[in-house]
Amino acid sequence: MTQFLRTTVTAVGPDVPDLLEGGVLILFADGAPPELAEVSVMHAVDGEPAASAPAPGAAIRVGPVEARLTGIGELAWAKVRDIGHVVVNFNGAAAPERPGELAASPVDGAALAAALVPGAVIVIGD
Numbered sequence: 001m002t003q004f005l006r007t008t009v010t011a012v013g014p015d016v017p018d019l020l021e022g023g024v025l026i027l028f029a030d031g032a033p034p035e036l037a038e039v040s041v042m043h044a045v046d047g048e049p050a051a052s053a054p055a056p057g058a059a060i061r062v063g064p065v066e067a068r069l070t071g072i073g074e075l076a077w078a079k080v081r082d083i084g085h086v087v088v089n090f091n092g093a094a095a096p097e098r099p100g101e102l103a104a105s106p107v108d109g110a111a112l113a114a115a116l117v118p119g120a121v122i123v124i125g126d
Helices: 016-021 076-083 109-115
Strands: 003-012 024-029 041-045 059-062 065-072 086-089 101-104 121-125
Touching: 016 024, 016 109, 065 109, 076 086
Parallel strands: 024 041, 086 101
Antiparallel strands: 003 041, 003 121, 024 086, 059 065, 059 121, 065 101
16 A cells, blocks of 8 residues: 555634535645644644545545545645645545645545544545
């Protein structure tokens, strides 16, 4: 299995559950400004993200919840590598709405919210 990213959740902002209801997950590396932390899942990357971006079809796992990437924005992986930030839209789109985002297959928002707790592991990989 090629692992593109492995990271551990350190904190979950108070507005994250509302965003998850709409299928949006915002990841931001520890140290984000407080106004961004409110809407983000803060995390600490284990090692380094892969140099190359994953392709559509790669798995994204948040604890026991799994989806497949359906679209990769042209700037998304650079943002992951540089600042540990990415927006994942669980809408099944073939192309993300913005170049810095990832699109993934739909998931149950409540299950995703339940999986996002400090210590949970997020993995992007085939």
